[in-house]
Amino acid sequence: MTLSRRSLLAGAAILAASSRARAAADADVAVIGAGAAGLAAAAAIRHGGHSVVVLEARGRIGGRAFTETALGPGRSFDAGGQYVHWAERNPWREIVRAAGVRTSDDATGSWPVLVRDGVRASEAERRQRRSGFGRVSALLDHPAGPDRSVAQAVAGEDEAARAAATGLTRLTLGEEPDRVSAADYDQLWSGDDIWVDGYGALVARHYADLPVRLDTPVTGIDWRGPGVAVETPRGTLRAACAIVTVPIGVLASEALRFIPALPAPNAEAVAGLTMGAYTKIGLALDLARWRPQDLRDAVILQSGTPGLTAYLEMQPFGKPLAVLHCGGDGARALCEAGERAALAAATDHLVSVFGAEIRAAVTAGRLAPWWTDPFSRGSYSLARPGHLAAREALHLPVAERIFLAGEAAAGGAAMTVGGATLDGERAARDVLKRLGS
Ligand SMILES: Cc1cc2nc3c(=O)[nH]c(=O)nc-3n(C[C@H](O)[C@H](O)[C@H](O)COP(=O)(O)OP(=O)(O)OC[C@H]3O[C@@H](n4cnc5c(N)ncnc54)[C@H](O)[C@@H]3O)c2cc1C
Numbered sequence: 001m002t003l004s005r006r007s008l009l010a011g012a013a014i015l016a017a018s019s020r021a022r023a024a025a026d027a028d029v030a031v032i033g034a035g036a037a038g039l040a041a042a043a044a045i046r047h048g049g050h051s052v053v054v055l056e057a058r059g060r061i062g063g064r065a066f067t068e069t070a071l072g073p074g075r076s077f078d079a080g081g082q083y084v085h086w087a088e089r090n091p092w093r094e095i096v097r098a099a100g101v102r103t104s105d106d107a108t109g110s111w112p113v114l115v116r117d118g119v120r121a122s123e124a125e126r127r128q129r130r131s132g133f134g135r136v137s138a139l140l141d142h143p144a145g146p147d148r149s150v151a152q153a154v155a156g157e158d159e160a161a162r163a164a165a166t167g168l169t170r171l172t173l174g175e176e177p178d179r180v181s182a183a184d185y186d187q188l189w190s191g192d193d194i195w196v197d198g199y200g201a202l203v204a205r206h207y208a209d210l211p212v213r214l215d216t217p218v219t220g221i222d223w224r225g226p227g228v229a230v231e232t233p234r235g236t237l238r239a240a241c242a243i244v245t246v247p248i249g250v251l252a253s254e255a256l257r258f259i260p261a262l263p264a265p266n267a268e269a270v271a272g273l274t275m276g277a278y279t280k281i282g283l284a285l286d287l288a289r290w291r292p293q294d295l296r297d298a299v300i301l302q303s304g305t306p307g308l309t310a311y312l313e314m315q316p317f318g319k320p321l322a323v324l325h326c327g328g329d330g331a332r333a334l335c336e337a338g339e340r341a342a343l344a345a346a347t348d349h350l351v352s353v354f355g356a357e358i359r360a361a362v363t364a365g366r367l368a369p370w371w372t373d374p375f376s377r378g379s380y381s382l383a384r385p386g387h388l389a390a391r392e393a394l395h396l397p398v399a400e401r402i403f404l405a406g407e408a409a410a411g412g413a414a415m416t417v418g419g420a421t422l423d424g425e426r427a428a429r430d431v432l433k434r435l436g437s
Pocket of ligand 1: 032033034035036037038055056057058061062063064065079080081082083084085216217218219245246247250255256278279280370374375376378379380405406407408414415416417418420
């Protein structure tokens with residue numbers, strides 16, 4: 001092909017524009033969001049020899065990996081991620097080991113203890129429950145035919161199996177069974193789980209030296225020029241590329257606008273995903289006022305407050321705490337009701353398991369309101385039934401300068417800190433390629 005004078009001039013104009021963009025750029029790469037994905041991406045970009053700035057809306061880093069310390073010394077708990085899932089291939093297994101952080105391997109106690117209305121469940125109840133879970137697991141293992149919801153996949157089963165499916169989706173996916181894709185659930189990686197005492201704090205420590213601008217919510221990403229102009233209340237940052245790691249709930253809310261709007265394939269990928277509402281409530285216990293009796297050795301107890309599928313961790317890592325976990329619409333309602341009402345409900349749940357005397361031992365509490373938090377808008381991503389391909393489609397770059405990343409784009413590793421980390425690194429590789437590294 002020969003170059004005409006006209007195309008030479010056009011080429012020169014593009015070069016001039018891009019060198020102007022470079023000259024005006026504040027960094028090669030802007031990373032939006034300082035959760036595990038954004039931090040891993042920024043570390044990899046820096047390692048690749050390029051300049052990077054991370055813009056974070058909150059006043060802290062770590063995102064949904066967050067160790068809550070508001071209940072005082074010796075009473076911290078992970079409000080977000082706490083397990084290193086599929087540890088065999090999770091990069092955090094080694095990081096945890098190298099940091100010498102306490103894990104479930106060091107914890108004492110047995111689990112789970114099933115408690116109904118304050119009484120340990122009978123062997124018959126436990127058998128019935130196990131058989132319900134067994135049947136649901138078999139049905140969800142490589143489901144045949146077109147994708148459908150978990151509720152549809154178990155629709156023909158008896159009540160025990162349907163109840164097991166509801167418990168499973170609420171407590172693992174944070175969502176009701178009719179709203180989650182059975183194929184998406186099936187493709188999630190599994191393996192060993194290591195419970196970490198302070199996973200969020202470890203994530204923040206591990207990435208403490210990255211250039212992060214805190215309290216800087218991004219409101220718009222203008223990609224009309226040769227690079228990107230990232231708009232915040234503190235001014236505009238110009239970069240050649242942006243890696244956007246905000247949760248799907250934030251992308252869907254349009255709190256962060258793309259100018260122009262995302263192209264259809266990217267927008268459809270975002271629309272194919274939704275957010276669950278997994279939530280935790282930590283309650284501080286005064287052990288001088290209440291001592292666990294026959295349930296002393298229990299780490300996890302399960303019970304059934306009507307309308308709320310929940311489980312309790314009692315004295316995790318020996319701390320004077322009870323942490324209530326719940327998911328689905330019951331958890332949504334607690335977040336929407338606010339912290340005061342949520343603490344009252346969690347205390348009532350505790351009383352339903354242990355009896356009235358425990359009420360006086362609850363001295364304080366903390367709700368992790370992920371569902372109503374404007375910077376997460378839910379706990380983690382879920383594929384809507386029929387939208388399994390959405391996770392992979394998030395990888396499509398926008399005009400070679402905007403790259404979406406995070407747990408939602410992590411395929412079988414989705415919904416985890418490890419998945420977010422791996423996907424942040426994946427996005428950084430894509431960007432480094434684009435920058436010619
Ligand atoms: C209750 C709960 C329990 C969980 N349990 C586990 C578990 O046991 N094990 C596990 O591996 N994972 C678990 N997870 C999931 C895990 O925490 C997440 O998958 C992971 O932390 C997500 O990382 P990320 O970087 O993709 O997103 P995030 O951590 O959400 O990071 C995104 C960042 O973007 C920021 N942001 C949002 N909007 C803007 C904006 N407009 N401008 C700038 N910044 C913005 C946010 O503040 C946040 O810091 C759990 C999550 C929850 C909520």
